[in-house]
Amino acid sequence: MLCITKTEKSWQDLFATLASFCNKYEMVLDVGCGPYELMAIRNNVNTIGVDLSNVALSILLNRGFQGHVVQADCQYLPFKDESFDCLISNQVIEHMPSLTALETTIKDMCRVSRNLMIVTPNSVFHRWCHDETHFFFFTVRDLKKILPSFEIYASHLPPTQTLRYYFLYDSPKLRNFPLIGALLYDAFRMLDSSSLLSWLNKNLWVGNHLMAVKIVKTL
Secondary structure (H helix, E strand, O other): OOOOOHHHHHHHHHHHHHHHHHOOOOOEEEEOOOOOHHHHHOOOOOEEEEEOOHHHHHHHHHOOOOOEEEEOOOOOOOOOOOOEOEEEEEOOHHHOOOHHHHHHHHHHHHHHEOOEEEEEEOHHHHOOOOOOOOOOOOOHHHHHHHOOOOEEEOOOOOHHHHHHHHHHOOHHHHHOOOOOHHHHHHHHHHHHOOHHHHHHHHHOOOOOEEEEEEOOOOO
16 A cells, blocks of 8 residues: 655645646746656646756656756746746745845746746745755745735645645545534535635645745636
């Protein structure tokens, strides 16, 4: 029997959210794609993966990636304005060595696409984890200042799934709990579809990652 750890489940959910976002569009750019990510998110010919590491891109191609790869610095993306229908960037902006580099990177991402999803670790969850390559540690408030035109969520899951994931995990099990299970399930389901959940997502730290989303237009 395959055993999936909590950390692995977290990454699976994050990849599913990224896939759900970018699969609504035709031409997709992944900035800082690394060697594995696009195999789980968007493995097709209309996808371009950008990374500074040629080794990472070679591994990605050797694993059977069907799209295209470009070795480039994410601060200076070698593409024309609005070349892509959407852009995703996962675990990149925290690696920028300076505020200037961070601002340049975000500006260039917004230049090549008007629809973006940027994901970075939630520093409240990861404050105990030291990574010497992380130069920035973001909170919801930080991203709201840095990305004022983006919607910021303190979760890697779509808002309507957050309570179900973090507090119920497996709703049917709760629903079948003797006596009070059905009542609790209905109560959480009502909460799950309420505007309160969006408020919780934007203002409280309930997820391992922070997700910044900007959608100007869809196809």
